[in-house]
Amino acid sequence: xxxxxxxxxxxxxxxxxxxxxxxxxxxxxxxxxxxxxxxxxxxxxxxxxxxxxxxxxxxxxxxxxxxxxxxxxxxxxxxxxxxxxxxxxxxxxxxxxxxxxxxxxxxxxxxxxxxxxxxxxxxxxxxxxxxxxxxxxxxxxxxxxxxxxxxxxxxxxxxxxxxxxxxxxxxxxxxxxxxxxxxxxxxxxxxxxxxxxxxxxxxxxxxxxxxxxxxxxxxxxxxxxxxxxxxxxxxxxxxxxxxxxxxxxxxxxxxxxxxxxxxxxxxxxxxxxxxxxxxxxxxxxxx
Amino acid sequence: xxxxxxxxxxxxxxxxxxxxxxxxxxxxxxxxxxxxxxxxxxxxxxxxxxxxxxxxxxxxxxxxxxxxxxxxxxxxxxxxxxxxxxxxxxxxxxxxxxxxxxxxxxxxxxxxxxxxxxxxxxxxxxxxxxxxxxxxxxxxxxxxxxxxxxxxxxxxxxxxxxxxxxxxxxxxxxxxxxxxxxxxxxxxxxxxxxxxxxxxxxxxxxxxxxxxxxxxxxxxxxxxxxxxxxxxxxxxxxxxxxxxxxxxxxxxxxxxxxxxxxxxxxxxxxxxxxxxxxxxxxxxxxxxxxxxxxxxxxxxxxxxxxxxxxxxxxxxxxxx
Numbered sequence: 001x002x003x004x005x006x007x008x009x010x011x012x013x014x015x016x017x018x019x020x021x022x023x024x025x026x027x028x029x030x031x032x033x034x035x036x037x038x039x040x041x042x043x044x045x046x047x048x049x050x051x052x053x054x055x056x057x058x059x060x061x062x063x064x065x066x067x068x069x070x071x072x073x074x075x076x077x078x079x080x081x082x083x084x085x086x087x088x089x090x091x092x093x094x095x096x097x098x099x100x101x102x103x104x105x106x107x108x109x110x111x112x113x114x115x116x117x118x119x120x121x122x123x124x125x126x127x128x129x130x131x132x133x134x135x136x137x138x139x140x141x142x143x144x145x146x147x148x149x150x151x152x153x154x155x156x157x158x159x160x161x162x163x164x165x166x167x168x169x170x171x172x173x174x175x176x177x178x179x180x181x182x183x184x185x186x187x188x189x190x191x192x193x194x195x196x197x198x199x200x201x202x203x204x205x206x207x208x209x210x211x212x213x214x215x216x217x218x219x220x221x222x223x224x225x226x227x228x229x230x231x232x233x234x235x236x237x238x239x240x241x242x243x244x245x246x247x248x249x250x251x252x253x254x255x256x257x258x259x260x261x262x263x264x265x266x267x268x269x270x271x272x273x274x275x276x277x278x279x280x281x282x283x284x285x286x287x
Numbered sequence: 288x289x290x291x292x293x294x295x296x297x298x299x300x301x302x303x304x305x306x307x308x309x310x311x312x313x314x315x316x317x318x319x320x321x322x323x324x325x326x327x328x329x330x331x332x333x334x335x336x337x338x339x340x341x342x343x344x345x346x347x348x349x350x351x352x353x354x355x356x357x358x359x360x361x362x363x364x365x366x367x368x369x370x371x372x373x374x375x376x377x378x379x380x381x382x383x384x385x386x387x388x389x390x391x392x393x394x395x396x397x398x399x400x401x402x403x404x405x406x407x408x409x410x411x412x413x414x415x416x417x418x419x420x421x422x423x424x425x426x427x428x429x430x431x432x433x434x435x436x437x438x439x440x441x442x443x444x445x446x447x448x449x450x451x452x453x454x455x456x457x458x459x460x461x462x463x464x465x466x467x468x469x470x471x472x473x474x475x476x477x478x479x480x481x482x483x484x485x486x487x488x489x490x491x492x493x494x495x496x497x498x499x500x501x502x503x504x505x506x507x508x509x510x511x512x513x514x515x516x517x518x519x520x521x522x523x524x525x526x527x528x529x530x531x532x533x534x535x536x537x538x539x540x541x542x543x544x545x546x547x548x549x550x551x552x553x554x555x556x557x558x559x560x561x562x563x564x565x566x567x568x569x570x571x572x573x574x575x576x577x578x579x580x581x582x583x584x585x586x587x588x589x590x591x592x593x594x595x596x597x598x599x600x601x602x603x604x605x606x607x
Contacts, residue, residue: 079606085545086536090521139601146598168489168511170521173535174547177511178600180490181497184469185597191470208511210462211450211490216470230461230490231452239452249457257458 060129135165142179167207359401365567382423398434401444450491478581
């Protein structure tokens with residue numbers, strides 16, 4: 001560790017170390033334990049370091065690929081596209097930021113939704129892509145999520161969502177804020193249909209996404225070490241003018257404070273969620 | 288400079304001082320001075336009309352946070368009768384930044400819930416600058432459930448910079464408290480009217496902002512993040528708040544044109560703080576009208592319409 005790394009607060013260090021995508025090539029370095037890893041091994045273990053179990057960030061499609069059965073799969077809301085209602089421009093145009101994110105990730109938006117199955121049982125699964133504008137929730141993300149919920153209700157199957165997001169997408173102004181109430185209203189319908197909703201929080205899950213769909217799971221699961229919160233650590237530090245407690249807003253801290261139900265290692269996620277869904281099957285219709 | 292006035296209100300402040308001075312020098316009704324006062328008042332009106340006719344979004348956000356602007360408890364005192372404040376979330380504590388209770392509007396019992404800011408330093412601290420903690424949102428939900436049980440209409444008043452970003456708030460589940468309100472308000476079996484009366488700051492505003500009718504007072508704002516916050520993230524420079532306020536579209540009229548709220552209620556000339564009595568009278572009339580309409584609608588129909596409106600929010604193309 002250099003002197004410079006030593007003086008950086010742990011949050012920033014963490015961000016720097018796993019912020020970017022894992023570099024191209026045959027080998028990768030774990031940002032946590034510095035081990036040099038054979039990329040194929042890393043892929044096989046779902047981007048979890050085989051040496052220290054550090055959970056690297058995972059793209060939305062990779063996530064769903066590893067989670068759902070190979071067949072059947074149907075992607076929902078594929079063609080929905082943002083139409084930049086505010087003609088928003090900061091240092092860059094919103095439209096340019098969008099096409100940049102599309103090129104970088106190969107995705108059209110920050111949420112991918114699929115109707116598929118898990119161990120042969122029908123399910124709707126969705127995943128945020130943090131690489132796509134920080135997984136921010138705009139109109140398309142909200143609409144895709146609601147289509148996922150609608151499909152789950154129509155087919156009488158449960159919903160699983162993997163969150164990874166910085167929050168609402170500022171470039172869509174109030175449209176993005178209202179995706180919070182939109183997605184939450186849809187989840188009320190899922191709840192009334194008696195269907196399970198498992199919400200999985202991955203690194204990082206913040207802001208408007210946490211304060212809506214992510215915290216409404218019947219069971220709220222988190223990956224080890226994931227940063228989860230309403231306000232970002234920097235904002236809190238500035239507001240309260242004091243150093244934050246060790247491990248603040250990390251999954252383990254939140255479980256200790258009763259904010260989330262359980263922490264599950266990514267390598268166990270598929271079987272753990274399948275097992276939960278087995279136990280949370282809808283009641284047979286009465287009457 | 289005087290904290291009753293904003294920078295761009297200074298010409299108004301100067302004329303008003305002059306008018307006050309003239310009133311002060313004469314106890315007897317002197318005709319000439321009377322005429323002079325009238326002339327200055329006419330001038331002041333024209334000037335106020337001119338200034339307030341062309342406010343930039345950034346200036347509007349200053350008016351929305353005006354230190355003299357009426358707060359939730361001011362409207363409750365002026366437009367309602369018999370307010371009984373109900374405290375606490377029954378789990379952790381009472382949050383003075385989010386108040387609520389039973390009151391009467393035109394003799395009709397209603398549940399009123401709103402963010403509350405403070406006027407002087409001591410009260411500002413007590414009210415935590417109108418930034419609620421999780422127990423505030425949980426109290427709000429408790430009161431809404433009570434309203435639902437007795438079919439009291441719920442009237443909420445939004446006026447917050449945002450939910451409080453603090454260590455305790457995170458530990459006690461700020462996100463969960465807001466999220467739960469969003470889901471439960473979407474299906475609460477009683478009419479809800481939401482009024483943005485000042486600052487509609489992000490998730491902290493929306494946490495009591497889901498309803499059958501959403502209105503904004505003319506000089507209030509509603510946004511996904513404060514102009515300063517947006518500027519510091521996207522422009523990397525919080526002093527460019529003026530530009531971000533423009534870009535995000537935070538004013539009542541713009542948001543109504545975007546179809547994201549239902550109504551803009553005009554404020555008296557120069558803003559609600561210039562004539563709080565007049566504002567409260569208008570406000571009462573508007574609210575009574577909506578309650579008449581909403582309480583006549585069968586509840587299942589109301590809930591279906593509420594749901595349709597909530598999921599219709601968004602702007603996107605279907606694509607090919």
